[in-house]
Amino acid sequence: MKSTAYxxxxxxxxxxxxxxxxxxxxxxxxxxxxxxxxxxxxxxLSSLLLTESALPLRTMIAFAVMIxxxxxxxxxxxxxxxxxxxxxxxxxxxxSRMALCxxxxxxxGALALSLGTGKAAGFGAAVVGLVMTAAAALMLRRANxxxxxxxARRAELERLLQGSAA
Amino acid sequence: MTKDSSPQRAALxxxxxxxxxxxxxxxxxxxxxxxxxxxxxxxxxNLTGSKHAADDVAQEVWLRVLRGIARLRDGAGLRAWLFGxxxxxxxxxxxxQYAWPVSDxxxxxxxxxxxxxxxxxEIELAALQxxxxxxPLRENEVLTLFYLQELTLEQIAALLGIPSGTVKSRxxxxxxxxxQQLDQQGVLS
Numbered sequence: 001m002k003s004t005a006y007x008x009x010x011x012x013x014x015x016x017x018x019x020x021x022x023x024x025x026x027x028x029x030x031x032x033x034x035x036x037x038x039x040x041x042x043x044x045l046s047s048l049l050l051t052e053s054a055l056p057l058r059t060m061i062a063f064a065v066m067i068x069x070x071x072x073x074x075x076x077x078x079x080x081x082x083x084x085x086x087x088x089x090x091x092x093x094x095x096s097r098m099a100l101c102x103x104x105x106x107x108x109g110a111l112a113l114s115l116g117t118g119k120a121a122g123f124g125a126a127v128v129g130l131v132m133t134a135a136a137a138l139m140l141r142r143a144n145x146x147x148x149x150x151x152a153r154r155a156e157l158e159r160l161l162q163g164s165a166a
Numbered sequence: 167m168t169k170d171s172s173p174q175r176a177a178l179x180x181x182x183x184x185x186x187x188x189x190x191x192x193x194x195x196x197x198x199x200x201x202x203x204x205x206x207x208x209x210x211x212n213l214t215g216s217k218h219a220a221d222d223v224a225q226e227v228w229l230r231v232l233r234g235i236a237r238l239r240d241g242a243g244l245r246a247w248l249f250g251x252x253x254x255x256x257x258x259x260x261x262x263q264y265a266w267p268v269s270d271x272x273x274x275x276x277x278x279x280x281x282x283x284x285x286x287x288e289i290e291l292a293a294l295q296x297x298x299x300x301x302p303l304r305e306n307e308v309l310t311l312f313y314l315q316e317l318t319l320e321q322i323a324a325l326l327g328i329p330s331g332t333v334k335s336r337x338x339x340x341x342x343x344x345x346q347q348l349d350q351q352g353v354l355s
Contacts, residue, residue: 015203015228019195022232086236090190150189157182164175 025094028085032095035077036102039132042070043106047124089147096140103133177242184241199228202244205315206252212310213256215299226255246321249311253325260303297347305340312337 021027049055049063081087087095107129114122183201186194206227210220230251238247298306311317311325319337323330 014225015199018225018228019192019199019232022229023192023195084233086233088190088236089188147189150185154182154185154189157178157185161175161178161182164172164178 023088025091028081028087028091029095029098031077031080031085032087032098035074035081036099038070038073038077040102040106042067042074043128043132044110044125045070047110047121047128051120051124089143089150092143093140093147096136096143099136100133100140103129103136107133180244181241184235184238184244187235188238195232198231202248203228206248209249209252209310209315210256212298212314213303213306214259219259223252223255223259227252230255245315245317246325249315249317250325253307294348297344300347301340301343304336305343308333308336309340309344 045063045067049060049067055063107126110122110125110129113119114126116122183194183198187198203224207220207224210223210227211217214220214223227248231248234251238244298309301309307326308322311322312319317325319330319333322333326333
């Protein structure tokens, strides 16, 4: 039975639009940025809420609400990255570098603030920032390894194909 | 896909495209779609009997592929993975619609061809298409996967979640039913 039994469809032009939309690096990195900013905001507000005992009740409630909002955005960004805007190898390296820069800046900023003002909130945020920086560094290492492994696999497959064509 | 590629070479080519996609090479995605759009579209067309439905299914397949290819471990299994996605989408559509769309679409444009030899060929192909569409879903599917998409018995068994023996018996039954359909249409002399 021949595969020419049915009419050959033209490649739909909307597939080009689909790939452009789904593979947009800007969209992916925007989600990464959303994750980082939401996480940073959540950490900062949580540190304030946990360490500043003299806050009025309405301020504490407002902080709590903003923390919930921040966590929601973090959850949403993570869901997007795992289902809709999945990072490809090269994208993951870029995203990990962004995360490392952002977390490092956050850590340094929180540490400087805590040393300058002596506020406990700053120390709390600096500790969490340090943990986030370490996590980002591990993610970058993992992304680089995966990228290198894929590059090696690509080279191997190209060699095998050249060998089978010869 | 080039017709003269051995299965081993085709699997290597698939694996290379997958790795390049996973690296993030945009050109690799274009190559992937150009390589597999036609077989997937035909598979959907065979099972739904509708070009519009096939277009919708193909769109949905590529959407899932673009979102899931980063997680594909074995690039050599690309063919089975793609058709597995297509099958899941088709089954979801069937479940939603609660009915198998009856194909009464004949390729009338082709039948209007001036060249008699070509028209006769197209008439036979249209008859084959009609006969295939008239088969029950299970038989239509195994014939399409085995002969048109050139999957092995083991790959079909894995895709459908049934033993290889069941695939063989369905193929035997499907060929017999197709022959009867074509006899009724007077295509087989």
